[in-house]
Amino acid sequence: MDFDLIVIGSGPGGYVTAIRAAQLGLKTAIVERELLGGICLNWGCIPTKALLKSGEVYEQLDHLGDYGLQVEKRGFDFDKVVQRSRKVSAQLNAGVAFLMKKHKIEVIEGTARLEKGQGAPKVVVALKAGGSRTVQAKNVILATGARARTIPAAGLEPDGERVWTYREALAPKAAPKSLIVIGSGAIGIEFASFYRALGADVTVIEALPRILPIEDEEVSKAAHKAFEKRGLKFRVPANVKKLTKSASGVSVEIEAGGKAETLQAEVAIVAVGIVGNVEDLGLEALGVKIERTHVVTDAHGATGVPGLYAIGDVAGPPWLAHKASHEGVHCVEHIAGLKPTNLNSPIPGCTYSTPQIASVGLTEAQAKDQGLDPKVGRFPFRVNGKAIASGETEGFVKTVFDGKTGALIGAHMIGAEVTEMIQGFTLAMTLEATEAELQATVFPHPTMSEAMHEASLDAYGLVLHI
Known part of the structure; x- marks a missing residue:
């Protein structure tokens, strides 16, 4: 065996799992195809919070008079707003790299695929630098995360120009003056909140009867009222029938309450959920059970294939960074025979809107x-x-x-x-x-x-x- 443990994916689930494994004395490697820290640190949780802070501070300028304060001129440099967000991610990405070195965790840069091995599956990595490397460990943990769900049939296929996912919304060329957000979960509401703070005309479309549908109904209603007070518009419940792109923007045909309506904006953000990153990993050939794009596991992250585990977004909801870290620590402690007791710890959820x-x-x-x-x-x-x-x-x-x-x-x-x-x-x-x-x-x-x-x-x- 080359390692005691190989972790595939270095997001908050993967890199925290690797650190805990190293603390337990396991010789550990982590495979990452893009950037250390994964989507959360580089294109999700962290950079969105940096953007939201800029929007929050800018919006507060409208209320300075309430505090007995005043400024002569109000404005923003969108490029600098985005640059600050990217710098925050870069700083934390470097921090994860430092932690890998500190704990003597080998980082293998490339794309992993699993094949039948001696005990746990062996990991075949197509290296970024070229060529491939095959490694074997006593146990393998999948922490490959998830990506934005798209609906091509309705025209909701992101193109990076007129139709965005969270990734394009984090670093666009310019701030749109009008925006349609499809989906009112945490991701959709956070981007709606940020762009509205910068003055954009924002409409949110939600298919379910209320926004933020997983929240308590009283909170959902209060949020709807508070957001409308800030100038956000909503179509709830409403079904998107078709999205059409043009050189100047998008047209979104919806049906709400039996009535048809066409909304227009410069850009649309698709935030209708996520799907697990389970493709091209060789899971089907190994006999790993997958349901609705997510790996099926037991309470300790075991997949049913000897030596193969899965944690975080790829293993199902709630799709939260801290849940992934928690599951990863539990999983590796279980592998090490520690009998962890944190199986049913409550998982909080947060939406960083205003x-x-x-x-x-x-x-x-x-x-x-x-x-x-x-x-x-x-x-x-x-x-x-x-x-x-x-x-x-x-x-x-x-x-x-x-x-x-x-x-x-x-x-x-x-x-x-x-x-x-x-x-x-x-x-x-x-x-x-x-x-x-x-x-x-x-x-x-x-x-x-x-x-x-x-x-x-x-x-x-x-x-x-x-």
């Missing part, structure tokens, strides 16, 4: 569907001292407790910096906290996190400040 949205656990509706008797608490930021002082009074915190046991089973937030606050509830759920522990916890004053305490109190009729 306002931000964050959630963990069950929604109120999901709790009821599961036959639970939820106790629900709410607290608005409009009566929170820090929120008022900061001029960030939009939104609320919602908590969901099991009425029988008192266990916190869900939390949902919309407002400023709630993506930084949700981890408090995630930790509480990991520790199996009940309302008693949350109500007994001292929250610092003045902070927006006090709304978390008040929402926990409110679920039991004990709220103090409303």
